[in-house]
Amino acid sequence: MFAALAAAEPDEILAVMAAFRADPRADKIDLGVGVYRDAAGETPVFAAIKAAETRLLDQQPSKTYVGLLGDMGFCNALGALTLGEAATARSAATQAVGGSGALFVLGRLIRAANPGAVIHLPTPTWPNHRNLLGQGAGLSCAAYPYLSADGKGVDLAGMEAALDRLGPGDVVVLHASCHNPTGVDMPAEGWEMIARSAAARGWLPFFDAAYLGFAEGPEADAAGMRLVLDAVPEAVVAVSCSKTFGMYRDRVGAAFVMAGDASARAAAQGRLAAVNREHLSMPPDHGAAAVRIVLEDADLRASWGGELAAMRGRINGLRQALDAALGAEAGGARWRGFAAGRGLFATLPLDAGQIGRLRDESGIYVVPGGRVNVAGLPDDGAARVAAALAALG
């Protein structure tokens, strides 16, 4: 059976994570995989999540199945936080296995609705979008321009021209906030352009909301997405709790399908259940239940919000520290611009040779293509990274 099986291509982000772990140097710095790290280099469990898990262990009456769609109380609470209550009320929903599971389920649903649908991905985007929606969900993928030529903003004119050529049957993937891999987010006029184009042309907005709360706050970071949801009859949203609630390994997320009317919503709800049944039967409960407990309890919710704000503060502080350290290095100026970005990521114009030098000479790990995770910096790491970048010339 397996003798002729071709080896799978390694995932470029997870390969960096493995190489970092295997590196014995004590002063190595991981700017690779997109996880938040504190000053000690740890990815902490939110205190509110710990408290919710304790409550769950003490009080959970049974481990019997929850149901095909998972915990709908979780979906409703997460929807209200992210999409807002009005859009949540217009949406079918399911719990999902992380944001990736939500992307996949939504891709499958779109294929069931329209096998010829084309998914348009921003250039650049998270590489796993193409895996999940192309190879995974079986949809055709295309690209639209996102990052401007100077790498500092969104190519609004190029994007608008591309979107205005689309129509029904086209699906456009949009990063709700903290664009991965660039950290360059949509300005307000860009969201207005998107809302206008989607409403006028009839293409389907497909939001990936994986980093809400890492720029200005969960609701503020969702403002552009909500503006678009208000303007269109239909949209889909994949929400991840990996970063926003620190639930990475527990794989917690939800998929929302905003449908044009009650009958389309009911059909989408039934199809979401069927797609779940086909590929995982039922979503796992534990992590989603913990997030629901946090969102439904005023004290835990306030504690979670405070910790998230502290993470955001650290990320934004590191962005400024990097710019300041680069400003102090002869030859550092060309790498500056971190403070203008949002969330974990920035993409630097690094070629493969330079990425190899950062790793071999300085123990600094960067994703191919030049993506760096700012939160991977230890508190005293800005000067070291700035010196290593400046030394590249």
Ligand code: LMR
């Ligand atoms: C990342 O972009 O590094 C994260 O979303 C982790 C992943 O699965 O790629």
